[in-house]
Amino acid sequence: MLNAGPISLHYGKHLALDGVSITVADGETVVVLGANGAGKSSMLKAIAGLVRPAPGALVTLGDVELLGRPTHKFLEAGIALVPEGRGIFGELTVAENLELGAYTRHARPHESRQRALVLDLFPRLGERQKQIARTMSGGEQQMLAIGRALMSCPRLLMLDEPSLGLAPIITTELFAALARIRETGIALLVVEQNVKASLRIAHRGYLMEAGRITGTGTADELRDDPAVQQAFLGAAAPNPLSNGVST
C-alpha cells in the first residue's frame, strides 16, 4: 500500500536520510528501530509530506503518487502522523481537537463513526470532552493526539515515539490501544524506543542507522537478532575472548 523511497534528505549540508526505502502493506504494523539521530523522525515527516526529499524519491499510497503535492493531500490520501511531542491544540478542548482532526473533505462525512471508534478506544477522552487539552496528563494527551489522527480516517497511521515520557502502566495501556487499532485494519508505521513492546504488536520492522536502512525482518526475526538484542534489548555484547564455553 505505502511505497516510499529512495528518500534522501539534507538539512543544509547534513545528509539526514540517504536513500531510505520503506513499504507498508494494507493493514500491516511496521516498526522502525534506530538510535537517536538515525533519521527516523525525518523519514516519517517525508512520508507525511512535511519535508521535501531530494529529487528521485516517490511516496505512493495505493496508486496515488503524493510527493510534490501539498501536505493536506497526503492527509486526504489517508496518511496521518502523530508527531513526537504530540502536536495537539493545547488551548482547545478535547472535543474541539477531535473535531479539527476531521476537517478534511473526505473525513467530514465519517466524523461521528470515527468519534465513536476513538471514544471506544480511549474512554477517558469521552469523560473529558470539555477539558482544555494542555491540562491533561501526558498519557491523556498522547491518547488525544492518536484520537485526533484517527478522526482523519487514515489508511496509514504513523506514530513517532508514542510512549516517550509515559509511565510504564500508561505505556501498557497505549500499546493495548495500538493493538486494537491494528485489528481495525489500519496500517501502522511506528517509531519507538520501547523495542520490546513495539515488536510485540508489529508484523515487521526496519533497522535504521545514520540515515540508512541497515536491516529488515519479521518481528520474530528482529527479536532474535543478536545485534537488535544488544543494541535495544539490553543483551550483553559477546566477549571476543570467550570460546563459548562457560566456566
Ligand SMILES: Nc1ncnc2c1ncn2[C@@H]1O[C@H](COP(=O)(O)OP(=O)(O)OP(=O)(O)O)[C@@H](O)[C@H]1O
Ligand atoms: N530541522 C532540522 N535542521 C537541521 N538538522 C536536523 C533537523 N531535523 C533533524 N536534524 C538532524 O537530522 C538527523 C536525523 O534527525 P531525526 O530527528 O530524523 O532522527 P531520529 O532518528 O528521529 O532521532 P530521535 O530518536 O533523537 O528523535 C539528526 O542528526 C538531527 O540532528
